[in-house]
Amino acid sequence: MRTGYTLNDRYRIVRALGEGGMANVYLARDLILNRDVSVKLLRLDLRDDPGTIRRFQREALAATELVSPNIVQVYDVGEENGMQYLVMEYVEGTDLKAYIKQHFPIPYQEVIQIMEQILSAVKTAHEHNIIHRDLKPQNILIDRNQVAKITDFGIAVALSEHNLTQTNTVLGSVHYLSPEQARGGMVTKQSDIYSLGIILYELLTGTVPFEGETAVSIVLKHFQSEIPSVRDLDPRIPQALENVVLKATAKRPSDRYTDSLSMADDLRTALSPKRAGEVRFTPAVEEDGETKVLPANALSSVAPDTEQAATTQSAPAAPATEHKVTPKGRKKTRHPRRRKFLLAGLVVLLVLLGVLIGVGLFRPQMTNVPNITGKTEAVAKSRLRDAYLTVGTVHKTASAKVKVNRAVKTEPRFGTQLKRQTIVDLWISTGPKRYKLANYQGDSYASTAAKLEALGFTVHRESVHSTSVPAGKIIQQSVTAGKQVVPSRTSITLMVSTGSATVTLADLTDKTKVQAQNYATAHNLNLAFQYTYSSDVTKGHVIRQSPGEGAVVQEGDEVTLTMSRGEQTDSSSSTDQFNVTLKIPFDEGDSDSSSDSANDSTSSSSASNLIQIYLKDQDHSLNTVYKQMTITADTTVTLPFTVVSGKAGAYKVVRDGHVIASDSHVTKN
Structure with missing residues (x-):
């Protein structure tokens, strides 16, 4: 699709945004509503494939039913000259995969905030009986306000469409594939929960749990290998937070969260001090050869005769004992070895106690980076020192959200756990970024307006006849060339030639x-x-x-x-x-x-x-x-x-x- 082409006399193509296995995505301008949109166009080589067309149309059907601030909205669906297209909300930002790469390590609180938004979107889809089936960071967009939005329902399926979940049918990306999908089995809402658990794993560790030379080797690991412990990669991760990963990625769907709301509720309290002593999650295993956690009264159900017989057959010969007559005339048996065992146990206990005391004394004291956003430089430095951290280099940076001379961020970021006296750099706002306007006289209006709008300017057009300036070219501009302005606060009028009358x-x-x-x-x-x-x-x-x-x-x-x-x-x-x-x-x-x-x-x-x-x-x-x-x-x-x-x-x-x-x-x- 060439730049400048107008689709359906409404959507003018600005530039390509990306290419996928099924469709290409373009940035376009909605000429009627005067807004940027994303246009997903079915690839030319797939337009004669009925299966691909059905998937493409299914994505349109699925997404148009879903209304959520965390789901990319579909505005329009159409066909022109055999070209199937979707018109969607344009999200200016990056996908979660790139976001993890750029910002890792991500503070745990931010990880939870991102996951809560994703879970909210999945909850909306599941309430409409729509399973995404291909949840992965590449299908989750993060805009400039850190709002997460799920996209690409290309292989989403309603629960009633059994013909799309037949055995030996595997759809989705292998790194985030649930075991039942890997086997080609029935896909349920818990299949999306598994993918969400893998995404949480990647947010915490910066990598996926299973890698391999081929897709098949990765698929095998999903239903044969246990998920690696996130605490092995980062011991600072609370056990309660790891438990969310373990429960979401349990091999059997029945061991996972029943729905996305349950996972969100568990995740929301994962950093709570009340859960500091939580034990590692271990799913109960059925009697099919796999390990199973037995109830506490299981041993009491053994028949008395059987227990006694087993004791009799396995008991060794009793050692010689001394007998002592009590004042009441009863005999009392004395065990000479008991005293030795008690002394040995006491020694072991003292050694362990000494080790624990030593670890406590020599273990590095930790602290968390405080939130200083919006504070003055003096207050921000004071907050860092109060948290037993050392203030490093103070940088200047432009910010449209934070006032001049106020703190924007720290590096490492807010919420990161560090050793005391670690150096933390500070960024101070210089106010919104200013842009120096060029002289646009003689330039094309279409490309100039698109560039200015992308920067945040509000652009108005005034058309006039001109015998000396070709049609479509700019004659004058309302803001003087060379002036430095804040784009989001600036409106500029461009006088454009319509050619000679x-x-x-x-x-x-x-x-x-x-x-x-x-x-x-x-x-x-x-x-x-x-x-x-x-x-x-x-x-x-x-x-x-x-x-x-x-x-x-x-x-x-x-x-x-x-x-x-x-x-x-x-x-x-x-x-x-x-x-x-x-x-x-x-x-x-x-x-x-x-x-x-x-x-x-x-x-x-x-x-x-x-x-x-x-x-x-x-x-x-x-x-x-x-x-x-x-x-x-x-x-x-x-x-x-x-x-x-x-x-x-x-x-x-x-x-x-x-x-x-x-x-x-x-x-x-």
Whole structure:
């Protein structure tokens, strides 16, 4: 799809955004609602594939049913010239995969905030009985306000469409594939939960749990291998947070969260101090050869006779014992080994106690980076010191959200757990980023407006006719070139040429020269004059015109009028006729000198010179304009003279109100 193509007479393609296995995505401009949109266009080589078309149409059907701030909205669906397309919300930002790569390690609180948004979107889809089936960071977009939005429902399926979940049918990306999908089994809502668990794993560790040389090897690991512990990669991760990963990625769907809301509720309290002592999650295993956690009273169900028999058969011969008669006459058995075991146990206990004390004494003391966003530099530094951190380099950065001289962020970021006295750098706002406007005169309006709008400007168009500036090109701009402004707070008006207007010529025959010149001035036409004797038309009146009456010409075109000299006499036959050729230079200095005020002026001198030529001969007087025209470059003109033999003619050339050439004695020789 080429840039500038308008789809369905509404969506003008601006540029390509990306390519996928099923479709290509473009940034486009909605010409009716005046907003940016994303257009997903089915790939050319797949337009004859019925299966792909069904998937593409299913995505449109699935997404149009879902309304959530965390799901990319579909605005329009259509087909043009065999091209299937979707028009969707344009999300300016990046996908979660790139976000993880750019920002890892991500503070745990931010990880939870991102996951809560994703889970909210999945909850909306599941409530409509729609399973995404291909949840992965590449299908989750993060905009500039850190709002997560799920996209690409290309292989989403309603629960009622059993024909799409048949055995041996595997859809989705292998790194995030649930075991039941890997086996080609029935896909349920818990299949999406598994993918969400893998995404949470990647947010916490920066990598996926299973890698392999082939897709098949990765698929095998999903239903054969246990998910690696995130705490092995980062021991600072709380056990409660790891448990969310483990429960979401349990091999059997029945061991996972029942729905996305349950997972969100568990995730929301994962950093709570109340869950600090939580034990590692281990799914219960059925009696099919896999390990199973037995209930506490399981042993009590063993038959007494069986237990006694087993004890009798396995008990070793009793050692010799001493007997002592109690005061009441009963015997008491003394065990000599008991004292040794007690002493050994006491020694082990003391050793363990010493180890624990040593670890406590020498273990590095930890702290968390505080949230200093929006605080003054002094307060931000004080907060860091109060958290037992060392203030490092103070950087300056532009920010549209944080006031000038206020803290924007720290590095490492807010919420990161660090050793005490770790150096933390600080970023202070210099206010919104300013943009220096260029001189756009002569540039294409379409590309200039798209560029300015992408930067955040509000762009208005004012269309005017121009004989010197081609259609679609900018004549003037409302904000002076070189001025530095904040794009989001600036509105700029661009005056754009629509080209020359057309004029249908009136009948100028029998008009006087002054009348003809007034008509030409009113319609922005240039006149050229020829003269001849006539006994039928009064002297000084138009005999004929070229082009003639009713002809359609452009503004700025030249119309030639043949003027009457009156009836020829004997004295009038003695005349000299000759031409004088002049080169009129275009003055760029005139446009430069007026450019400071040209932005809000209606003058067109910045693009052209107004030329007026005065002629004196038998037919003309220096008191009236012989010819008027607009030039944009050096121009050569030919001046025709008719003078009585022995007499001289004269001319004067005026450019933008200044005489630049004249000659008061022009003769044939």
